[in-house]
Amino acid sequence: xxxxxxxxxxxxxxxxxxxxxxxxxxxxxxxxxxxxxxxxxxxxxxxxxxxxxxxxxxxxxxxxxxxxxxxxxxxxxxxxxxxxxxxxxxxxxxxxxxxxxxxxxxxxxxxxxxxxxxxxxxxxxxxxxxxxxxxxxxxxxxxxxxxxxxxxxxxxxxxxxxxxxxxxxxxxxxxxxxxxxxxxxxxxxxxxxxxxxxxxxxxxxxxxxxxxxxxxxxxxxxxxxxxxxxxxxxxxxxxxxxxxxxxxxxxxxxxxxxxxxxxxxxxxxxxxxxxxxxxxxxxxxxxxxxxxxxxxxxxxxxxxxxxxxxxxxxxxxxxxxxxxxxxxxxxxxxxxxxxxxxxxxxxxxxxxxxxxxxxxxxxxxxxxxxxxxxxxxxxxxxxxxxxxxxxxxxxxxxxxxxxxxxxxxxxxxxxxxxxxxxxxxxxxxxxxxxxxxxxxxxxxxxxxxxxxxxxxxxxxxxxxxxxxxxxxxxxxxxxxxxxxxxxxxxxxxxxxxxxxxxxxxxxxxxxxxxxxxxxxxxxxxxxxxxxxxxxxxxxxxxxxxxxxxxxxxxxxxxxxxxxxxxxxxxxxxxxxxxxxxxxxxxxxxxxxxxxxxxxxxxxxxxxxxxxxxxxxxxxxxxxxxxxxxxxxxxxxxxxxxxxxxxxxxxxxxxxxxxxxxxxxxxxxxxxxxxxxxxxxx
Amino acid sequence: xxxxxxxxxxxxxxxxxxxxxxxxxxxxxxxxxxxxxxxxxxxxxxxxx
Numbered sequence: 001x002x003x004x005x006x007x008x009x010x011x012x013x014x015x016x017x018x019x020x021x022x023x024x025x026x027x028x029x030x031x032x033x034x035x036x037x038x039x040x041x042x043x044x045x046x047x048x049x050x051x052x053x054x055x056x057x058x059x060x061x062x063x064x065x066x067x068x069x070x071x072x073x074x075x076x077x078x079x080x081x082x083x084x085x086x087x088x089x090x091x092x093x094x095x096x097x098x099x100x101x102x103x104x105x106x107x108x109x110x111x112x113x114x115x116x117x118x119x120x121x122x123x124x125x126x127x128x129x130x131x132x133x134x135x136x137x138x139x140x141x142x143x144x145x146x147x148x149x150x151x152x153x154x155x156x157x158x159x160x161x162x163x164x165x166x167x168x169x170x171x172x173x174x175x176x177x178x179x180x181x182x183x184x185x186x187x188x189x190x191x192x193x194x195x196x197x198x199x200x201x202x203x204x205x206x207x208x209x210x211x212x213x214x215x216x217x218x219x220x221x222x223x224x225x226x227x228x229x230x231x232x233x234x235x236x237x238x239x240x241x242x243x244x245x246x247x248x249x250x251x252x253x254x255x256x257x258x259x260x261x262x263x264x265x266x267x268x269x270x271x272x273x274x275x276x277x278x279x280x281x282x283x284x285x286x287x288x289x290x291x292x293x294x295x296x297x298x299x300x301x302x303x304x305x306x307x308x309x310x311x312x313x314x315x316x317x318x319x320x321x322x323x324x325x326x327x328x329x330x331x332x333x334x335x336x337x338x339x340x341x342x343x344x345x346x347x348x349x350x351x352x353x354x355x356x357x358x359x360x361x362x363x364x365x366x367x368x369x370x371x372x373x374x375x376x377x378x379x380x381x382x383x384x385x386x387x388x389x390x391x392x393x394x395x396x397x398x399x400x401x402x403x404x405x406x407x408x409x410x411x412x413x414x415x416x417x418x419x420x421x422x423x424x425x426x427x428x429x430x431x432x433x434x435x436x437x438x439x440x441x442x443x444x445x446x447x448x449x450x451x452x453x454x455x456x457x458x459x460x461x462x463x464x465x466x467x468x469x470x471x472x473x474x475x476x477x478x479x480x481x482x483x484x485x486x487x488x489x490x491x492x493x494x495x496x497x498x499x500x501x502x503x504x505x506x507x508x509x510x511x512x513x514x515x516x517x518x519x520x521x522x523x524x525x526x527x528x529x530x531x532x533x534x535x536x537x538x539x540x541x542x543x544x545x546x547x548x549x550x551x552x553x554x555x556x557x558x559x560x561x562x563x564x565x566x567x568x569x570x571x572x573x574x575x576x577x578x579x580x581x582x583x584x585x586x587x588x589x590x591x592x593x594x595x596x597x598x599x600x601x602x603x604x605x606x607x608x609x610x611x612x613x614x615x616x617x618x619x620x621x622x623x624x625x626x627x628x629x630x631x632x633x634x635x636x637x638x639x640x641x642x643x644x645x646x647x648x649x650x651x652x653x654x655x656x657x658x659x660x661x662x663x664x665x666x667x668x669x670x671x672x673x674x675x676x677x678x679x680x681x
Numbered sequence: 682x683x684x685x686x687x688x689x690x691x692x693x694x695x696x697x698x699x700x701x702x703x704x705x706x707x708x709x710x711x712x713x714x715x716x717x718x719x720x721x722x723x724x725x726x727x728x729x730x
Contacts, residue, residue: 338683339683339687340684342684343683343687343688346691347687525702526698526702528694528695528698529694529695529698529699529702532691533695637706638706641706
């Protein structure tokens with residue numbers, strides 16, 4: 001028989017870590033809330049049973065305030081998993097139990113996995129598991145998902161509950177409200193019993209939701225007018241007696257119950273200080289004056305290490321391997337096998353020149369992702385969102401936009417998707433338009449190539465400045481668009497700051513490898529195909545004749561046609577124009593194109609040859625304007641697809657990419673022309 | 682002979698990748714298996730079931 005277990009819990013309580021431990025997956029885990037936007041599914045085979053495990057998005061309650069709450073609630077109500085494993089952060093038990101009380105009210109089989117017990121033990125606090133289980137009326141199992149402890153016990157208990165729940169009625173929740181509220185609850189339960197049964201919902205939970213005036217549930221039940229009127233009378237009566245709205249009365253009742261449970265089952269060690277280590281660190285890193293300078297300093301240090309000695313050494317190593325050893329061996333092999341000239345050129349100039357020019361940067365990209373993962377896993381990135389929220393709110397933007405933007409430093413496509421967490425439609429559209437301004441990993445090879453060719457002495461600072469430029473352009477664009485097209489108040493942003501944690505080396509290497517591997521896969525598939533097509537287009541004319549000079553090729557004709565657009569920006573050469581054109585597919589292709597056009601695989605013993613070739617038609621100022629343009633213009637086909645899907649409108653999608661490309665042109669124009677006014681070259 | 686074999690293989694692989702990418706974009710599905718189109722796993726996640 002197969003079972004379905006759903007994992008539910010507050011944001012950042014370790015659900016995805018638990019999911020990965022159970023299923024053996026490597027789903028992305030971040031030490032910040034909101035990583036899981038959609039539900040994820042995995043399979044596990046435990047105790048000779050087939051188990052489907054569903055990781056639901058992090059939620060604080062089952063009230064339909066946010067997209068995540070609606071997704072999670074609808075899944076539990078409609079899909080009816082055999083067991084809901086409620087992951088509770090034991091180090092923050094009071095807040096986490098609020099969701100637990102609601103899950104228990106649903107009348108579905110629940111097992112509480114008391115996660116992060118290692119933190120509780122380190123703090124010296126004690127939790128009486130037996131007592132907690134008795135008071136909640138559900139089994140409680142201790143665990144520490146990040147250390148892989150307790151997972152077996154959680155699964156075993158969940159399986160027992162799943163098997164028992166199939167034959168035994170689920171126990172009535174222990175939570176009892178004030179007598180007047182209970183009386184009203186009974187009345188409403190009687191009124192809606194038939195309608196709740198029709199949907200297989202638990203009567204008491206439905207009654208509570210109706211008293212809370214939950215519109216989603218009202219809509220689903222489709223109650224007749226007379227029943228609705230009776231419920232409204234109950235609500236009016238309660239609000240009159242308690243002098244408060246029913247939603248608050250019910251929430252108060254839950255919190256009172258939780259306070260009683262915690263008082264009985266949890267014993268906290270008296271440390272004498274109310275500040276935790278995280279609080280003490282936050283006093284410095286989120287300080288009003290020092291927060292942003294500290295954030296900038298941290299990022300600059302990351303870039304300094306990545307693009308400094310360590311990064312250069314890795315580039316030299318891979319460069320030698322790809323452009324010397326591999327290209328040399330392939331070239332000799334092809335010659336020995338009697339390959340035609342065109343095939344030799346296709347493999348060496350096209351594939352090695354294109355794919356190889358990307359591969360040399362993979363180690364540096366992995367180093368950067370290692371440090372990014374370090375900042376994320378430690379909990380610092382969540383602080384970055386908090387710091388930016390404070391700055392953004394002053395400008396009328398919501399800090400919640402910053403989370404998709406942070407994801408945008410990895411890849412724009414999922415970052416655009418992550419905007420689903422924004423409830424306000426205007427903020428959402430605005431964030432979708434701004435997110436691609438964050439410099440994604442695919443743009444990195446462009447900066448690395450131009451940084452090494454033109455800014456060898458201060459490469460890390462120049463690349464860092466490009467990242468900052470993206471953030472600044474996003475903020476300025478945000479202010480302009482907020483004052484024109486997207487007028488309105490910024491939605492409030494509530495974000496829980498997770499405690500600082502020492503990241504595990506394993507976790508950091510998994511993050512680094514996942515992203516590095518993705519680059520390698522992309523290089524072997526999309527970039528490979530693009531390289532073949534680009535080589536074809538730079539070798540043949542429109543009449544499919546081989547050309548001597550690439551300027552007469554298909555690419556050459558296209559390049560010459562569009563080059564005048566970029567002339568005012570300083571890079572009016574047809575080769576740079578073609579690189580921008582092919583970069584529409586994916587940003588790495590910009591570098592691959594330049595590698596092919598300059599015959600990297602053929603003429604270059606290492607990428608220094610490419611640097612020299614670029615120096616014939618770029619100056620440092622032109623190179624910087626080019627880097628800025630590639631940062632800001634049309635993101636790539638994949639991000640375009642994500643934007644179309646999320647905006648659900650051709651008009652808005654075309655406006656977004658048009659706006660981005662327009663801004664890119666203006667910024668590059670300003671950099672080049674203002675730079676020239678100041679005598680820069 | 683090698684010209685036909687290797688050239689054919691490269692052409693076939695290129696066409697296969699292009700068709701696969703177009704299908705994924707149309708389906709709104711990413712190369713990493715997620716519902717987002719085309720990040721090829723750069724989101725740092727991998728879908729394994």
